[in-house]
Amino acid sequence: MTQKLYYDSAYLKQWKTTVSKTLEKPDGHYVILEETAFYPHGGGQPCDLGYIEGVPVLDVIKEDDLILHKIESIPEAKEVTCEIDWNRRFDHMQQHSGQHLLSAVCLDLYQATTLSFHLGTDYCTIDVEAKELSAIELDAIEREVNLRIYQNHPILSYWVSEEEMKSLNLVKQPKVTDHIRIVEIKEVEYNACGGTHVSATGEIGMIKLLKTEKQKGNIRIYFKCGFRALAEFNDSQQILGALTTKFKTGKDEIMERIVKWEQEQKELQAEVAILKEKNNEFIAEQLLDGSDHGVVTYIFDDKSLKELQSLASMITSKSESYVLLASSLENKVVLAHNNSSSQSCGAFFKSHLTPYSGKGGGSEKMAQAAFPSWEEAHAFYEFAVTHLQA
Numbered sequence: 124m125t126q127k128l129y130y131d132s133a134y135l136k137q138w139k140t141t142v143s144k145t146l147e148k149p150d151g152h153y154v155i156l157e158e159t160a161f162y163p164h165g166g167g168q169p170c171d172l173g174y175i176e177g178v179p180v181l182d183v184i185k186e187d188d189l190i191l192h193k194i195e196s197i198p199e200a201k202e203v204t205c206e207i208d209w210n211r212r213f214d215h216m217q218q219h220s221g222q223h224l225l226s227a228v229c230l231d232l233y234q235a236t237t238l239s240f241h242l243g244t245d246y247c248t249i250d251v252e253a254k255e256l257s258a259i260e261l262d263a264i265e266r267e268v269n270l271r272i273y274q275n276h277p278i279l280s281y282w283v284s285e286e287e288m289k290s291l292n293l294v295k296q297p298k299v300t301d302h303i304r305i306v307e308i309k310e311v312e313y314n315a316c317g318g319t320h321v322s323a324t325g326e327i328g329m330i331k332l333l334k335t336e337k338q339k340g341n342i343r344i345y346f347k348c349g350f351r352a353l354a355e356f357n358d359s360q361q362i363l364g365a366l367t368t369k370f371k372t373g374k375d376e377i378m379e380r381i382v383k384w385e386q387e388q389k390e391l392q393a394e395v396a397i398l399k400e401k402n403n404e405f406i407a408e409q410l411l412d413g414s415d416h417g418v419v420t421y422i423f424d425d426k427s428l429k430e431l432q433s434l435a436s437m438i439t440s441k442s443e444s445y446v447l448l449a450s451s452l453e454n455k456v457v458l459a460h461n462n463s464s465s466q467s468c469g470a471f472f473k474s475h476l477t478p479y480s481g482k483g484g485g486s487e488k489m490a491q492a493a494f495p496s497w498e499e500a501h502a503f504y505e506f507a508v509t510h511l512q513a
Contacts, residue, residue, distance in 0.1 A: 124188040128160040133319040167240040176203040220320040221348030227312040228268045275325035277309045416512040418445045435459035454500040459489040479503040
């Protein structure tokens with residue numbers, strides 16, 4: 124059995140102990156220590172990382188009463204010095220304590236019981252039992268949870284028996300019935316929990332709610348605590364600063380300026396669409412004048428598939444010729460006609476694309492294909508020109 128030092132103090136960063144056993148598993152090297160402060164995966168909280176005698180700890184798992192430490196290599200010494208990655212540990216403490224406080228506030232204000240908790244690398248989530256939470260309600264939750272941070276409620280952890288547990292107003296009844304660990308936020312809640320926590324709510328720093336989404340009929344709340352919340356604020360400020368500089372306006376007017384810019388872009392896009400339409404009409408007339416053997420052909424270096432299709436439709440509306448267009452911009456080829464007696468464009472592509480590594484298809488009167496390279500697209504185009512003009 125491994126003595127679990129993280130239960131005695133979540134603030135222990137370094138200690139010395141003895142390697143009691145080493146293991147070789149298919150996925151790597153493991154050691155068991157007589158005492159460990161490395162917290163294993165569990166309770167929605169990721170494991171600690173750090174070093175054992177200078178060797179990086181890659182993972183920590185629990186098997187029965189043993190804590191297994193996956194490391195890069197087995198240390199030579201039997202007596203070892205261990206060190207926690209403190210930044211990672213304290214981040215987990217802030218997030219986990221923040222979750223307890225946030226869950227307590229959701230329950231107090233709106234009777235929204237927490238169903239699950241996830242402590243991720245970038246953000247945390249809780250799923251609460253509620254059909255919806257309005258923007259006003261979320262704002263109230265965020266204000267109240269941060270107020271309780273400022274009140275700096277002590278956070279205690281201790282063990283109780285099943286009998287002692289019955290006298291506590293627990294948020295949720297634990298599955299175990301003996302040697303139960305309680306995490307108490309003074310004047311807030313009692314919770315059965317095996318995770319690592321800060322010593323008072325003030326150390327959570329702050330809690331920022333990010334967004335919500337529906338999840339199996341309930342609400343999932345995304346949030347960040349402590350230094351994560353500070354980093355989120357700094358990232359947002361950097362983006363806001365870049366936008367205010369680009370639009371040459373203050374932050375109070377930025378949304379108005381963006382709305383105006385969007386409207387200007389829509390007007391410009393409408394003007395460009397009109398000009399493209401007129402340009403395509405001119406190109407269509409030029410291509411029809413230069414058509415040979417009842418086939419209109421041309422290679423473009425600047426047109427998308429959508430533009431090729433639009434131009435092909437424009438030409439076939441004025442002529443019963445085949446229209447074969449290609450673009451080196453996207454390695455695409457389009458074939459179209461408006462003559463019921465002509466062969467099917469889709470069938471033609473289906474029959475001849477494979478030798479050129481082309482993929483595509485279409486209807487009787489229009490088909491399109493894409494190719495891995497321009498060389499293959501051009502080779503198919505040349506083959507189609509010869510075949511259609513024959």
